[in-house]
Amino acid sequence: MLPACACILALVLIGGGSTFKPAQVPYYLSLMTTFPIGMYWIAPVILVAAIAGVLGTGDRPTRQIIAILTVFAMALASRVMFKSIRVGYSVFYDPTLFIVFMIAVTATLWLGAKRLVRTDRLHLINCFLMVDAICFLLIPLPVHLREVPVETPLGKIFTRPADATLVPKMISFVSAQAAAGKRVLILPEFPMLYAMTGTESPSRWYELVPGMLDSADEHQLIADAESNHVEYVIVTNRSTFEYGYPYFGIDWGKDIYRWIDSNFEQSGEFGKFERGGVEAPFSALVYKRRTIRTIPAPNQPRVLNQ
Numbered sequence: 001m002l003p004a005c006a007c008i009l010a011l012v013l014i015g016g017g018s019t020f021k022p023a024q025v026p027y028y029l030s031l032m033t034t035f036p037i038g039m040y041w042i043a044p045v046i047l048v049a050a051i052a053g054v055l056g057t058g059d060r061p062t063r064q065i066i067a068i069l070t071v072f073a074m075a076l077a078s079r080v081m082f083k084s085i086r087v088g089y090s091v092f093y094d095p096t097l098f099i100v101f102m103i104a105v106t107a108t109l110w111l112g113a114k115r116l117v118r119t120d121r122l123h124l125i126n127c128f129l130m131v132d133a134i135c136f137l138l139i140p141l142p143v144h145l146r147e148v149p150v151e152t153p154l155g156k157i158f159t160r161p162a163d164a165t166l167v168p169k170m171i172s173f174v175s176a177q178a179a180a181g182k183r184v185l186i187l188p189e190f191p192m193l194y195a196m197t198g199t200e201s202p203s204r205w206y207e208l209v210p211g212m213l214d215s216a217d218e219h220q221l222i223a224d225a226e227s228n229h230v231e232y233v234i235v236t237n238r239s240t241f242e243y244g245y246p247y248f249g250i251d252w253g254k255d256i257y258r259w260i261d262s263n264f265e266q267s268g269e270f271g272k273f274e275r276g277g278v279e280a281p282f283s284a285l286v287y288k289r290r291t292i293r294t295i296p297a298p299n300q301p302r303v304l305n306q
Contacts, residue, residue: 042104043074043097066103073097102132152196162281166270170234170284171196173270182231187256188248189238190284202228210245210252218255225259232267233260233287237275247275265290 050067053060073096106125113121147158150167159167174184174197186193189207194200203224205213213221239246249257264287271283 040074040077040097043070043077043100046070046100046104047074069096070100073100153198154196157192160282162271166282166284167196170270173286174199174234177232183225183228184232184234185225185230186234186236188236188240188253190234190236193234202230208248208253208256210240210243213253215255218253221256222259231289233264234270234284235260235287236284237273237280237282239275239280250275260287263290264288 047067047070050063050070053063077097106128109125109128110121113124116124148161148164149156149158150164152167152171157167170193174186174193177184178197178199183202184199185202187208189209191201191206194206203221205217205221235248238248240248240252245251249260266285267288268286269283270286271281273283273285274280
């Protein structure tokens with residue numbers, strides 16, 4: 001058993017430290033095994049088993065403790081279950097639920113090793129817990145998820161490698177426009193860029209998420225942007241899937257996006273813009289206010305309105 005665990009652990013360590021995607025498969029398989037998506041539903045089963053007394057122990061106080069722990073875990077996990085996207089049941093959401101999950105795993109090992117004497121069964125469970133602890137301590141964060149430092153006017157910040165190459169460019173662009181007296185509106189959510197460039201939002205909203213603005217508020221934001229003569233709009237690919245409405249301008253904020261589409265034209269982008277959910281690399285589109293040309297009347301000079 002121990003040699004097999006050592007081989008699996010080696011594969012996981014190699015995958016976690018590699019940028020080669022096929023090599024990362026063992027790492028993600030280990031995460032799926034440690035934090036299964038259906039972890040929440042194990043808790044009700046453990047609760048029923050504790051009440052019915054089928055957990056392999058006749059100790060009533062122990063069963064009561066397990067039942068109370070399970071109810072507490074379910075109460076904490078309910079905030080995850082009621083989210084629109086029912087995934088991501090990890091130890092970060094609910095440590096108590098993870099403890100209940102470990103109780104279920106050890107109970108399964110105990111029942112599956114009935115042919116072994118009590119001492120050997122305890123040795124098996126202790127080996128399992130030891131390997132699990134080693135995995136938690138030694139498995140590194142995958143290279144492509146590790147944060148790297150970025151120097152900004154506010155000091156050093158840490159972000160993903162893909163973002164680290166874009167943030168300085170975005171800071172430089174917004175700062176250059178501010179120096180030229182041009183206002184930049186950043187949507188839907190990157191308020192730190194205002195702070196890092198020493199600028200302010202053209203409206204009272206520094207970030208937008210689904211449900212924050214009603215139709216009247218959207219038109220107020222548009223009016224604020226017009227009154228402050230916004231010349232550029234930056235639209236990031238921030239996914240708001242956790243609110244149940246993933247994409248700004250498509251699933252929500254439609255009036256604002258129609259205003260952008262009618263009055264601005266795409267003039268550039270930071271990164272390769274794509275709406276690919278939380279897995280998509282950070283990117284943004286840059287919109288520049290259109291130049292509106294009016295048709296001059298006969299014998300009158302041409303007029304150019306900006």
